[in-house]
Amino acid sequence: xxxxxxxxxxxxxxxxxxxxxxxxxxxxxxxxxxxxxxxxxxxxxxxxxxxxxxxxxxxxxxxxxxxxxxxxxxxxxxxxxxxxxxx
Amino acid sequence: xxxxxxxxxxxxxxxxxxxxxxxxxxxxxxxxxxxxxxxxxxxxxxxxxxxxxxxxxxxxxxxxxxxxxxxxxxxxxxxxxxxxxxxxxxxxxxxxxxxxxxxxxxxxxxxxxxxxxxxxxxxxxxxxxxxxxxxxxxxxxxxxxxxxxxxxxxxxxxxxxxxxxxxxxxxxxxxxxxxxxxxxxxxxxxxxxxxxxxxxxxxxxxxxxxxxxxxxxxxxxxxxxxxxxxxxxxxxxxxxxxxxxxxxxxxxxxxxxxxxxxxxxxxxxxxxxxxxxxxxxxxxxxxxxxxxxxxxxxxxxxxxxxxxxxxxxxxxxxxxxxxxxxxxxxxxxxxxxxxxxxxxxxxxxxxxxxxxxxxxxxxxxxxxxxxxxxxxxxxxxxxxxxxxxxxxxxxxxxxxxxxxxxxxxxxxxxxxxxxxxxxxxxxxxxxxxxxxxxxxxxxxxxxxx
Numbered sequence: 001x002x003x004x005x006x007x008x009x010x011x012x013x014x015x016x017x018x019x020x021x022x023x024x025x026x027x028x029x030x031x032x033x034x035x036x037x038x039x040x041x042x043x044x045x046x047x048x049x050x051x052x053x054x055x056x057x058x059x060x061x062x063x064x065x066x067x068x069x070x071x072x073x074x075x076x077x078x079x080x081x082x083x084x085x086x087x
Numbered sequence: 088x089x090x091x092x093x094x095x096x097x098x099x100x101x102x103x104x105x106x107x108x109x110x111x112x113x114x115x116x117x118x119x120x121x122x123x124x125x126x127x128x129x130x131x132x133x134x135x136x137x138x139x140x141x142x143x144x145x146x147x148x149x150x151x152x153x154x155x156x157x158x159x160x161x162x163x164x165x166x167x168x169x170x171x172x173x174x175x176x177x178x179x180x181x182x183x184x185x186x187x188x189x190x191x192x193x194x195x196x197x198x199x200x201x202x203x204x205x206x207x208x209x210x211x212x213x214x215x216x217x218x219x220x221x222x223x224x225x226x227x228x229x230x231x232x233x234x235x236x237x238x239x240x241x242x243x244x245x246x247x248x249x250x251x252x253x254x255x256x257x258x259x260x261x262x263x264x265x266x267x268x269x270x271x272x273x274x275x276x277x278x279x280x281x282x283x284x285x286x287x288x289x290x291x292x293x294x295x296x297x298x299x300x301x302x303x304x305x306x307x308x309x310x311x312x313x314x315x316x317x318x319x320x321x322x323x324x325x326x327x328x329x330x331x332x333x334x335x336x337x338x339x340x341x342x343x344x345x346x347x348x349x350x351x352x353x354x355x356x357x358x359x360x361x362x363x364x365x366x367x368x369x370x371x372x373x374x375x376x377x378x379x380x381x382x383x384x385x386x387x388x389x390x391x392x393x394x395x396x397x398x399x400x401x402x403x404x405x406x407x408x409x410x411x412x413x414x415x416x417x418x419x420x421x422x423x424x425x426x427x428x429x430x431x432x433x434x435x436x437x438x439x440x441x442x443x444x445x446x447x448x449x450x451x452x453x454x455x456x457x458x459x460x461x462x463x464x465x466x467x468x469x470x471x472x473x474x475x476x477x478x479x480x481x482x483x484x485x486x487x488x489x490x491x492x493x494x495x496x497x498x499x500x501x502x503x504x505x506x507x508x509x510x511x512x513x514x515x516x517x518x519x520x521x522x523x524x525x526x527x528x529x530x531x532x533x534x535x536x
Contacts, residue, residue: 004089006098034091045091057150074098076153078089083340084333085093 002049002078003028003056005063009071011042019073022062023048042071047078097333098153105306105368106334107155108341109361111145112282113138114162114289114297114354117198121169126176127183134161134187134196137296137351142192144348152344154337157303158503160195161188162287167201167214174217181221181228188227195270197287199230202277205239205526207248215248222267223259229285235275235472237479241527246469249273250461250521254488257457261490264498268487269420269452273468275475275482280355281411286448286483297354298346299411302338302402303361304330306368308394312376323377324397331358331401339406357411358402359447360394362422364505370394370415371424382424383434391415392445412481414447420487420500420507421452429508436510444474449482454498454507457490464488466517477530 007019016035023030028050035044056075063073100106115137120129138161145159163184171177181199188196199221203211218230234249235241253268260267272286279290282299289297311330315322338356346353362370371382374390395414403409417439419425428434436453443449449471455464468484475482489498492509499506 004094006094008098043095045094047089057147060150072102074153077151079340080152080154080337081089081094081097083336084097085090 001052001054002047003075004078004081005046005048005073005075007042007044007071007073009042010040011037012070015042015071016044018066019044019046019063022059022066026054026059026062027051028054100307101154104310105365106304106337107157108300108338109303110158110160110282110301111141111156111341111345112160112162112287112299112301113141113349113351114280114293114299115164116289116293116295117164117166117169126169126171127179130180131183131187134163134184135190138191138193140349144345147348148341148344152340154341156341158195159193160197160282160284160287161191161193162282162289163196163198164291165198165200165202165288167211168291170210171213174213174220177214177217178221178224181217181225185225185228193227195227195229195284197229197231197284198289199228200232200288202233203242203245204233204236204275205242207242207245215252218252218271219255219259219267222256222270229270229287231272231274231277231286231288233274233277234468235476235527237276237476238529240529241275241469241472241476243469243526244524246465246472247521247524249468250463250465253464253486254461257488257490264492264500265457265487265490266500266504269485269500269504271485273472273484275472276480278411278481282355282357283359283361283412285485293354294352296351298342298349298351299354299357300338300342300345301357301359301361301411302334303359304334305360305362305370305373307334308360309367309369309373309376312373320393324393327394327397328401331398332405335402335405353408355408355410356406358398358406358409358413359411360398360415362416362418362425363503364421364423364426366423369422369424370417371422371428375424381431381433382428383438387434387438388442388445391417391442395446412447416448416451417442417446418451418485419453419510420498420505421503422505426505426507429510436512440470440474443471443482444478447481449475450484450486452485452487452504452507454487454489454509455512456493456509457488458493459488459512460516460518462516462518462521463512465521467512469521473527
C-alpha cells in the first residue's frame with residue numbers, strides 16, 4: 001500500500017519528527033519527501049509505503065492528534081491522485 | 088510518478104473547494120420479496136442483509152482516499168410493482184423500508200415509486216392514494232412517479248392526480264413546513280439508475296443489485312472559474328471540462344472500490360453538479376462567476392446550457408459507465424446562490440422553467456403558496472413534463488406548497504434540503520385544462536425545428 005501524506009500549515013519545530021515518528025511506529029517506510037516553507041507556511045509532501053493490513057483510519061487518527069489549530073495533516077492512498085491526474 | 092502540484096491540487100479541492108462524492112447508492116431488486124407471504128418483512132430483511140456494510144464501507148473509503156462521501160443511500164424496485172391490494176399494504180412496505188433505512192444507517196431510501204407514463208392500473212391508483220400517508224408516516228422514504236415519456240406521451244390522468252397528491256402530502260406534513268413534498272418527485276422520462284434523491288429508484292430493467300455513485304463539486308468548478316476571469320467563453324468550457332474530468336475520476340475510483348467491497352456490480356456514475364446550502368457549493372454562483380450579476384437574469388439559460396454540456400463532455404471519458412441524470416441541478420432551497428436570487432427578485436418561476444429545459448432535471452425544491460390550487464400544480468407538472476417529452480430529456484417537479492404560508496414568507500426544511508422563500512405562481516386557473524384527463528400522444532420525432 002502506497003500513501004501520500006500532506007502537511008500544510010504554520011511552521012513550528014518538530015513537525016517532520018512527529019509525523020515520521022508516527023509513520024515509523026505504524027510500520028510505514030518513507031520513500032520520498034519534499035518540503036518548503038513559504039513565509040510562515042509549511043508544506044510537506046511525503047510518499048510512504050507499508051503493508052496492506054495497516055488500518056488507515058487509526059493512522060489518520062494518530063496524525064490528526066498532531067494537527068492542533070494551525071496545521072492540517074492528511075494521509076491518503078496514492079490511487080486517488082493517480083485516478084484524478086493520470087489517464 | 089505523481090506530480091506534487093497535482094497532489095496539492097487535489098488536497099486543495101477537498102479542503103477549500105468542497106469536492107466530495109455526494110452519494111454512494113446501493114440499488115436492490117425487491118422482485119423476489121413481492122411474492123413472499125409477508126412482503127414488508129421480506130423487504131426489510133433483504134435490504135438489511137445486503138446493505139448492512141454500506142455505511143461502514145463508505146466511511147472506510149472516505150478515510151483511505153481522503154475524499155468526503157456525504158451520503159450513503161439505498162434505491163429499490165418501484166414499490167407499485169408489488170401490486171398490493173390495499174393502501175395499507177403499500178404503506179406497510181414504506182414503513183418496512185423506513186425501518187430498514189434506520190437500521191443500516193442511511194439517510195434516505197428511494198423507490199416508493201410508480202411508472203405510469205402510459206396508463207394507470209388498478210393497483211397504481213391504490214398506490215398513488217397511499218403516497219401522502221406513506222410520506223407522513225415515514226422519515227427517510229422518498230417517492231417518485233413517472234407520468235410521461237418521449238415514447239409514450241404524457242399520462243394526463245396521472246398528471247391530474249398529482250396535484251391532489253402533492254397538496255394532500257403538504258397538508259399531512261403541515262407541522263414541518265410541508266416537508267413531505269420535499270421527498271416526492273414527479274418525473275417525465277425517469278431514468279432507472281439515478282442515484283440522487285428524492286428521485287432514486289432501482290428500475291425494473293436493473294439486475295439483482297448495483298452500486299451507483301453521484302459525484303458533485305460545484306465549489307471546485309467555481310474555484311476553477313475564478314482563476315480564469317476575463318477569458319473567452321471557449322476557455323471557460325475547457326476549464327469546466329477539465330475540472331469535471333478530475334471530479335469524475337475520483338467518483339469512478341470510489342465506485343470501483345465500493346462495488347468490490349460490497350460485492351455488488353458497479354452500476355453507473357452520475358456526473359451531476361449537486362449544490363448544497365453551504366456557501367461556495369452553489370450552481371447559481373457558477374453562473375454568476377461567468378458574468379451574470381445574479382442567477383436568473385438574461386443569459387442564465389445560455390450559461391446553464393453551456394455548463395451542463397461541458398460537465399457531460401468532461402465526465403464522459405472519465406468513467407466506464409455514465410448514467411443517471413448527469414448535468415447540473417438547480418434546486419432552489421438547496422443552493423445558497425439560488426436562494427439569494429429568489430430573495431432579491433432576480434429569478435422568477437417562469438425563468439426557472441426555462442432553465443430546466445437545459446439543466447439535468449427540472450423544477451426542484453421550489454416553495455410555492457400553500458393555497459395554490461391542485462389544478463395549478465398539475466398544470467405546472469404538465470408544462471415541465473412536456474419540456475422533457477418533447478426534448479427527449481428527463482424532467483422532474485418537486486414543489487412544496489407550504490401549508491399556511493404565502494408569497495414573501497420563508498419555508499425552512501433543514502439539513503441538505505435547506506430553506507426557500509415562497510415563490511409566486513400564476514393566479515389564473517388551469518382547472519378546465521387539467522380536468523380533461525386522457526393522454527397526450529407521443530411527440531413526432533422528425534420535423535424538428
